[in-house]
Amino acid sequence: ANALMNVSFKVNGQTHQLALDTRTTLLDALREQLKLTGTKKGCDHGQCGACTVIVNGARINSCLTLAVMHERDTITTIEGLGTPDAMHPMQSAFVKHDGYQCGYCTPGQICSAVAVLDEIKQGIPSHVTANLMVKPAVTAAELRERMSGNICRCAAYSNIVDAISDVAGATT
Numbered sequence: 149a150n151a152l153m154n155v156s157f158k159v160n161g162q163t164h165q166l167a168l169d170t171r172t173t174l175l176d177a178l179r180e181q182l183k184l185t186g187t188k189k190g191c192d193h194g195q196c197g198a199c200t201v202i203v204n205g206a207r208i209n210s211c212l213t214l215a216v217m218h219e220r221d222t223i224t225t226i227e228g229l230g231t232p233d234a235m236h237p238m239q240s241a242f243v244k245h246d247g248y249q250c251g252y253c254t255p256g257q258i259c260s261a262v263a264v265l266d267e268i269k270q271g272i273p274s275h276v277t278a279n280l281m282v283k284p285a286v287t288a289a290e291l292r293e294r295m296s297g298n299i300c301r302c303a304a305y306s307n308i309v310d311a312i313s314d315v316a317g318a319t320t
């Protein structure tokens with residue numbers, strides 16, 4: 149038998165207490181225990197970004213972290229960003245710019261994009277900006293670099309960057 153461990157964290161504003169096999173990834177806890185299936189499993193090895201969620205304000209690949217390591221953390225998934233009737237501005241921008249085809253990568257792309265604009269706002273450098281003395285305007289190249297961990301098999305990349313640029317222009 150495998151040891152169960154109690155963990156309590158907040159997901160999309162709601163506190164959950166779970167007894168989990170210690171080997172359960174955060175991704176599996178979200179999808180299988182909490183039935184939040186908006187977060188997708190692509191590679192399950194940290195290489196595609198489909199499982200991206202926001203934990204305490206920063207984006208992470210939920211397939212690479214154990215759920216029991218998130219005691220008292222605050223987690224936001226795609227379900228917590230907005231609803232079809234009240235979309236998050238990033239969700240609206242993806243719709244407006246056709247930032248998806250099959251949609252499988254989209255929840256991860258959108259969670260990542262929301263966190264990226266936060267990183268930029270906080271002045272966290274990327275490889276593109278690390279060596280610059282002056283804070284540059286947000287460019288498509290910069291956004292592509294920051295979004296490079298989110299793979300899209302349908303190659304909707306240019307529309308994805310258009311969507312994020314649209315929101316970035318409005319907020320930075």
Ligand code: FES
Nearest residue numbers: 190191192197211
């Ligand atoms: Fe987590 Fe691919 S499923 S990075």
Ligand code: FES
Nearest residue numbers: 249251300301302
């Ligand atoms: Fe199909 Fe990105 S829209 S994988």
